[in-house]
Amino acid sequence: MKLVFTLIGVTSTKIVIEDSPPHVPDEALTQILILYLGSTAPGQSTGGGLVLAICSAIVKAHRGNIWAAASKHGGLAIHIQLPLNMEQTA
Numbered sequence: 001m002k003l004v005f006t007l008i009g010v011t012s013t014k015i016v017i018e019d020s021p022p023h024v025p026d027e028a029l030t031q032i033l034i035l036y037l038g039s040t041a042p043g044q045s046t047g048g049g050l051v052l053a054i055c056s057a058i059v060k061a062h063r064g065n066i067w068a069a070a071s072k073h074g075g076l077a078i079h080i081q082l083p084l085n086m087e088q089t090a
Contacts, residue, residue, distance in 0.1 A: 002073065012064075012083050019075035029068045032076075052078070 002018040024032060033056040052068075055078070059066040064082035071077040 007084075008081070010084065012081055015080040015082070016077055017080075018071040018073050018077045020071070021074040023070060023074055024068065024076045026070065029070070032068045033066060055080075 001020070002016075004016045004018075006014045006016070008014055033052050056066050059080055059082065062082055064080060066078065066080050069077045069079060
């Protein structure tokens with residue numbers, strides 16, 4: 001896993017969390033941040049997606065952006081961009 005913090009000018013910062021394989025299929029990248037509560041058969045656990053959905057809600061509450069992409073390491077990359085001054089974004 002790799003974690004990178006980058007300042008973008010004086011207005012925001014970007015955080016990228018990259019993981020190694022397995023990767024997330026391209027068609028799932030746009031859906032991975034949406035809360036998913038799947039039905040289950042007896043003995044199986046419910047669907048995932050709760051942690052990333054909570055992260056998405058927190059980032060949006062702070063007037064930021066979050067998105068998923070393929071990692072250059074072969075896994076998943078989560079990009080988070082947050083304003084440095086909440087008052088400027090109000």
